[in-house]
Amino acid sequence: MGPLLLLALAIISSSCTLASGIVYMELVYPNFTASHLKFIDSAGSFLASRNGTFKAAMFNPGGEPTNFYLCVIHAASNTVIWSANGNASVSEFGKMSLTRNGISITDQYGNFKWSTLPLKLPVFALQLTEHGNLILLNQFNDTLWESFDYPTDTIVIGQNLPVGKSLSSAASNGDLSIGDYKLVLGASDTLLQWQNITYWKLSMDSRAYTNSNYVVEYMAINQTGLYLFAHDATAVVIMVNLSPSEFRIAKLDASGQLIIGSFSGTSLKQEFVGPSDKCQIPLTCGKLGLCSDTDASNGPVCSCPSNFHASSQHTTDCVPSDDSHSLPVSCHLTDKNNKQNSTLVSYLGLGYGIDYFANDFTTPIKYGVNLSVCQYICSSDCLCLGVFYENSSESCYVLQNKLGSLMLSTGSNNDRIGFIKTLLRSSTPNYGKNNNSDDKGAGFPLVALVLLPFTGMFLVVALGLLWWRRSGIIRTGKLNLACPSSPSSGDLEAFSIPGLPIRFEYVELEEATDNFRTQIGSGGFGAVYKGTLPDNSLVAVKKITNFGVQGKKDFCTEIAIIGNIHHVNLVKLRGFCAQGRERLLVYEYMNRGSLDRTLFGSGPVLEWQERVDIAIGTARGLAYLHTGCQQKIIHCDVKPENILLHDHFQAKISDFGLSKLLSSEQSSLFTTMRGTRGYLAPEWLTSSAISDKTDVYSFGMVLLEIVSGRKNCSLRTQTHSNDDDNSGGGNSLSSSEQGLVYFPLFALEMHEQGRYLELADPRLEGRVTSAEVEKFVCVALCCVHEEPALRPNMVTVVSMLEGKLPFGRPRMESLNFLRFYGRRFTEASTIEDNNWQDDYMLHPQANASLTSTKSSSPIFFSYISSQQISGPR
Known part of the structure; x- marks a missing residue:
């Protein structure tokens, strides 16, 4: 039994070694799987680049047991430069699979979490390059997919970020899901944004040198610094010169800062940070938190402005000190069609010396208005959460969608004063208390008891009349304003809206246009025909051929919105037709045609x-x-x-x-x-x-x-003047070219x-x-x-x-x-x-x-x- 026992132990030991997995060099091939547990001896790493500079792993960057991601990691500093399933983390039992169709990630129950996009050809191998690029290859070594085309929050030497691509910050160092901030590459600059609002530009930094006026094509870092290249890399638009380094990354940190670091020893050395002042970052101090001067060692100092206090001990967010005021929620999060009831709106002033990060990067919504008009604009817009008013220019800035941090203003910004919109909570009487003259909330008014039955009766009658009006089929001569919901033209649903444009029957428009004889225009929606109504008024009838609404009621609702818009500089919609699959719009006729x-x-x-x-x-x-x-x-x-x-x-x-x-x-x-x-x-x-x-x-x-x-x-004749000094636009021309x-x-x-x-x-x-x-x-x-x-x-x-x-x-x-x-x-x-x-x-x-x-x-x-x-x- 002794030899058999030793053989069994050897097999078990061999199985354990295989279960822990080995780190492959540069390439792995389809029908390969990896999980953190399978490669636990190498901290989840299953693939290394040729010289071991980078590794690929099922990695947990923090301490959360459910936050494992497929990552590419700089081995020496253990820095994550790319992750696949940032918004779909898995546990340590989660699995990465490489098949002929690409890479996929599933959780411990086999549920799909992430995969590469569909590929044109079968996969032959997965390669990790010495630049940190994860590449899927076909049998001819052609690239089918590469991680460099799908950057997350970091770029490295050898990787370009073209215009149209962006970096998104992680939620935190341990949670690689998409966070609050984004780096966007524009035609002339690199921008940092929050909620699509810019809060920093690379060109603002004193270390950034603008070299040319070419249009940016891509951003890259190399051994000497950060560059915005143009003209097929033959021109530099903006550069940030740094000390020479063989390994360098540019990362949009979870804090909202662009950080450039180079490898030194076993860690990354920070070389460049933008913005350097954390008070310029939108959420440094949470919602409506006031950010004071940043201390180099202790970071920014956060407090709440007057009229506000911290919402809890565990957050820097600020809320109104008076409990009768509450902060509104943008209608992006509720009903976009809502209009704020201005009678319930109030404003809490922030005082002078306080500014908002977005004001220097946005255009005022109004010029030449007083503060009351500025606040009125905000009160009637449920997207608006506050205003800043600039006295010197009488300009009105609005804060929309979501509120960020405030900051102490400097210089010319001292002229702006801010107001945060609040909703007043209505007070309700407490009917549970005894009827005591000393109790201000007690005692139901006697007059209310007398009038309540009559009020209720009035409301019932009014609602009944309103229902009767809305359910009736309204007609104007032959022209029915109701819109049928079934394909049968004779089956009319009780659906009408006061002010809705006239509903025509299809045959009426055929007669008006002489069977659509005279076409006066055409476009993406269809053709336009000239017509004459029975009252001898001229109309333009547009036959819509590319409509996308799924029901007549939806079509009628949209037409009601358009038809209720009246302005001297907008073409008036006279009526419409929604019959069977026909959709036509009837406009007033414009006798001089299009511009x-x-x-x-x-x-x-x-x-x-x-x-x-x-x-x-x-x-x-x-x-x-x-x-x-x-x-x-x-x-x-x-x-x-x-x-x-x-x-x-x-x-x-x-x-x-x-x-x-x-x-x-x-x-x-x-x-x-x-x-x-x-x-x-x-x-x-x-x-x-x-x-x-x-x-x-x-x-x-x-x-x-x-x-x-x-x-x-x-295609025009382009003229050129021989007289370079003729800046007055004279017409003496000596040459021309056609093109x-x-x-x-x-x-x-x-x-x-x-x-x-x-x-x-x-x-x-x-x-x-x-x-x-x-x-x-x-x-x-x-x-x-x-x-x-x-x-x-x-x-x-x-x-x-x-x-x-x-x-x-x-x-x-x-x-x-x-x-x-x-x-x-x-x-x-x-x-x-x-x-x-x-x-x-x-x-x-x-x-x-x-x-x-x-x-x-x-x-x-x-x-x-x-x-x-x-x-x-």
Whole structure:
């Protein structure tokens, strides 16, 4: 038995050794599995790079037993540089599996937690490189997937962070789920953001050196520092020079700081921190916590401003000291359609000397208003949680969505004073107490006992009448306002809304349009036909072919919202049809057609004052959509084709609110099927949030076209003057060339040189002054700033165009992206067919996303959809 026992012990020992696992070098192959327990002797590490610089492991960065992640780790310093399942941690029993389909992570019960995206070819091997890149290879050693393409909170030497990618901080050092902060790479700078609000820029740091005005293409670190590269890495836009080091990382820390560190001994040495002042970080002191000067050894000092106290002993968040006041919750978290009841709203002042981190990075929502107006704007908006008012400029800043920390202000910021919006709790009588004259809360009023039955009866009658009105089928002649919910046209549901546009039968619109005989326009939604109603009034009937709502009631609800919007600069919706699968909209007829036909056509030239009226009218219409409606409406497709002209060239915006009628799959159509893509803001390219500032960008592009009388992306004769000193915009031209011109870049260059008259429509022949053109060009360039926060809102744009506010001066660092777009546009034009038509112009944003500019087909560029650029929205 002795030898058999020894053999058994040897087998058991061998099994235990195999169970603990060995660390593989550089490569592992499919049908491989790893867990922390299987590789417990190596702290979960199962794969090392060729020289052992990096390791891959099922790793627990903190002490929580459920927080295990697939990580790539710098071995010497034990620093995590990448993690896979940050938002889906597993326990020590969780398993990583490598198959021919890729990598997947499951928990101890086999439940799916994370996997790589679907791959085009089967996986042959998983490799960990000496740069820390985890790569899936096919049998030809081609890369199918790599971790460098999906950065988390860190980049290392050898890794690039291109424009459009971002870093997200971890929740904490032990919890690698996505935290509060994000690093975003813009066209001219690196930004740190919280809740999509910028709180720091790399260019702000004294150690950051701006080297050129090229458009940034990617960020990288190397042995000598941090760099923002442009022009295929041949130009440096911003650099931070550091001491030479063979290993260096740039990490967006959970604290909200960008930290650059280099390897020294067995640890990372901190070389650069931004922002260095932690009081600039949004949540340093929690919600409404007041951050004082940061102590280098003890960190920031947190307290609560007057009228506030700490919400508990375990948090730095502050709440009103008076229990009758409570902080509101943004309607992003409740009902977006809510409007705050201003009678229940109050404001607690913060006093002078206290500022908010976002104020220096956002544009005031209003200029030239008093404090009461500023607070009124906030009171009627459930997104607004507070305001700051700047006395010197009479500017109103709003705090939205979520509140961060406060900080002591310095310098010019001392002129701002803040107010936090609160809701007043209503006091209710305590009916459980004895009826005693000394008890202020006791004693139900006798008059209430007498009036209560009559009040109840009145309410019952009123509610009954309201129900009767809403349930009745309202008719106006032949035109039924009720909207059927079933496919049968005769089955009418009791659904009506006061003020709803008239509901037409399909046959009535067939008769009105002579069976849709005269087409007067077309677009992404469908065709538009001229019609005449029985009362002899002219209408434009739009047949929607790409609607996305699933029911007639949903369609009617959206039409009710659009139909209840009335403004002199918005095309009026007369009625609609929702019958079977037919969806039609009936608009007032605009006898002068769309702006593009008048502006770019061969008819009489628009005089300058007519252009001014059109621009101001369009701006007023957009301002009303953004701020004057009960629900903010973002047009998303502002361009001359959607600006219609009536008598005396009165401008009216059409198609507002119609993006609501498209499904997510169809939502890209209304920006591609109409051809020209020159009005899409950079947000569409970078997948950033689409806001009212997206319309501001589009309006800025339209304003440049109004000035020049030509499309921004067009085949034109570009003129050049021989006289370099002729900055007054004279017309003495000595040469010209035929080609594709990206006019916004030309406008930027002429603005830099002060040669504004060269931007004016030459058909005006001197009937406009340089000062008049300068005003419009400056407003337009302010509208097309790359960063949405730097663009004025439409209310401000109206005031600047009307002369009530001085027009802003464009910030050149936020317009450098136009140089990149212009260069790409020029490159594209050299390979396009000479018969390129204006109606199929490429927006350079689409070209900017391509890795190659070589193509033999101009149609390929013309019809790139917004989903191809930035993914579905």
